Structure formats: structure tokens, C-alpha cells
Amino acid sequence: FAGDVNQPINIAIVGAVYRPGPYTLQGGVARTGDAGMPGAVSNSNSPTTITRAIQVAGGIKPQADIRKVQVVRPTRVGTPQIFEVDLWSLLETGDLKQDAILQEGDTVLVPVATALSTEEVGQLAAASFAPDTIRVNVVGEVEQPGTVALPPNTPLSQAVLAAGGFNTRSSTGAAELVRLNEDGTVTRTAIPVDFAQGINEESNPLLRNNDVIIVNRSGIANVTDTIGTILSPLGGIFSFFRLFNLF
Incomplete structure (x- = not known):
């Protein structure tokens, strides 16, 4: 050589x-x-x-x-x-x-x-011939959804914090990790989120480049959104009738 x-x-x-x-x-x-x-x-x-x-x-x-x-x-x-x-x-x-x-x-x-x-x-x-940073997409009910650049060896909980943490509409109990595997398959795993949890493959896994973290809405937010969707057309009807002083 x-x-x-x-x-x-x-x-x-x-x-x-x-x-x-x-x-x-x-x-x-x-x-x-x-x-x-x-x-x-x-x-x-x-x-x-x-x-x-x-x-x-x-x-x-x-x-x-x-x-x-x-x-x-x-x-x-x-x-x-x-x-x-x-x-x-x-x-x-x-x-x-x-x-x-x-x-x-x-x-x-x-x-x-x-x-x-x-x-x-x-x-x-952590090797010198590994990438300096990875990019992960955090979407859903976080304060700053989008792509975040993270150091290698970053666990899921730290990525959520890097995106501003949970917002008031989020389901703080769990998130979903979507990963494109080397063989072309896609896995989607529910992960409990505990910011006090150390690195763990089941509950706080290390992230890979292009992973997607989905933070869903809470049950209360879902109910509120559903009610809002139902009532929204009614609000438009009442506004129409008010134009003619029918109510």
C-alpha cells in the first residue's frame, strides 16, 4: 500500500x-x-x-x-x-x-x-469517518416543526427538544418514529417519550439520517378539532342569515 x-x-x-x-x-x-x-x-x-x-x-x-x-x-x-x-x-x-x-x-x-x-x-x-451531523424531520405537534440538524448519537427525545418541545396540543405520552431501512422497507414504531430516559433502543433510540418523528395531537385536541369542524359550516350559515336580519 x-x-x-x-x-x-x-x-x-x-x-x-x-x-x-x-x-x-x-x-x-x-x-x-x-x-x-x-x-x-x-x-x-x-x-x-x-x-x-x-x-x-x-x-x-x-x-x-x-x-x-x-x-x-x-x-x-x-x-x-x-x-x-x-x-x-x-x-x-x-x-x-x-x-x-x-x-x-x-x-x-x-x-x-x-x-x-x-x-x-x-x-x-462517533468515528471520524462518520458524518458530522445528521438531519431529522420532526413534524406534528411541536413548537418548531421541520428539519433539524443534530450531532450523531442523538436520541429521539433530544430531537423533540431541538424542535422546541411539545406544544399545548400534543400527545406527550408517545411519538412515532418512521425510518427508511437499508433494504428499502419502511418501519413505523410508537416510542414513549420521557425526557429523563437515557439512550435505549425501545424507549429512546439513537436516530439516523432522514428519520421522521411524528408527534400526534392529544385526545382533547382531536375532540376540539372535530367539534370545530362540525360547527364551522353552521357558523357560516348564521352569518349569512344575519345579513338579512333573520336572527
Whole structure:
């Protein structure tokens, strides 16, 4: 794994990153941006490594299997060489040998993990080659509904607070978490909201980029809205009759 730092190289990054595809990179220090946005590289004499390439490609996704990252390298004989690196070892023990230097024509493949614990997802989100921020949509009965930018490892309750907290019409007992999964399926889960609750997969899960949190109306607000809907046409009729002094 050697290369000329000053020579741009053409590589490809595929798999569980936010912006897979071909890149032309030169040695430098990379910084991961928001999830789904390309990272930036500053000028320096640092070589292009696997983690720097991942940063430029927007960072790893939450379900990335960084234990089995592959580098596919073309050879003159036509049969590519395949190297496997363990970036988890880099995170846990600081094994810099795992952050291999890339060469012209390399392809970096970041596979998807079959299962990750909550603790592992949290560690991945805090890695230097994960996105700096994620974006979550909080809609419904909160003070400031809309998209909020949050640090990785933010739980659901903190996202509700970032949107201004519950308004007076909200059902404060629970919210719904809508998530687009890696396999294309969508899950919708009712989550009890307790601002004193720590991180917990069942009651206060860590959020992912593009999650949607729905805060529904309370039962009283539903009843009030229903009554208002019923009475609204009657109000219009009475106003019409008043024009002719019938009432």
C-alpha cells in the first residue's frame, strides 16, 4: 500500500457510504460533512487513505460493516488483488495499519453489517469517518416543526427538544418514529417519550439520517378539532342569515 502523495488518483467507493461513486483524490486531510454531503479535503502532504476516501464520500452509514472493508486493486496481469481491512480495530486499538494508503484504480467496498448492537451503532456514529451531523424531520405537534440538524448519537427525545418541545396540543405520552431501512422497507414504531430516559433502543433510540418523528395531537385536541369542524359550516350559515336580519 504505497503511493505518490502529490499525484492525484482515481478511485471508486461503493457500499455503505452516503455518496458512493468515482472520485479523483489527492493527498490531504479530509473532513466529513453532513450526512449525504461530500466531505472536504485540505491541502497537505498526507496520503490518501481508506478513511480519508470514506470521509470525502460523505461518511459511513449506520449499518456499515467496517470490520470487513475491502480494497480491490487492479494488477498488470488482469486479476485484481483484494485486501481486507478492519477499521473497527483502528477505532478500538488505534491500529493505523488498517487505514491503508490507496493507489490509482483502487475500489473501496464498505459492506453492510447483518446486525449491530446499540453500542456498536453509537461507536460508529462517533468515528471520524462518520458524518458530522445528521438531519431529522420532526413534524406534528411541536413548537418548531421541520428539519433539524443534530450531532450523531442523538436520541429521539433530544430531537423533540431541538424542535422546541411539545406544544399545548400534543400527545406527550408517545411519538412515532418512521425510518427508511437499508433494504428499502419502511418501519413505523410508537416510542414513549420521557425526557429523563437515557439512550435505549425501545424507549429512546439513537436516530439516523432522514428519520421522521411524528408527534400526534392529544385526545382533547382531536375532540376540539372535530367539534370545530362540525360547527364551522353552521357558523357560516348564521352569518349569512344575519345579513338579512333573520336572527
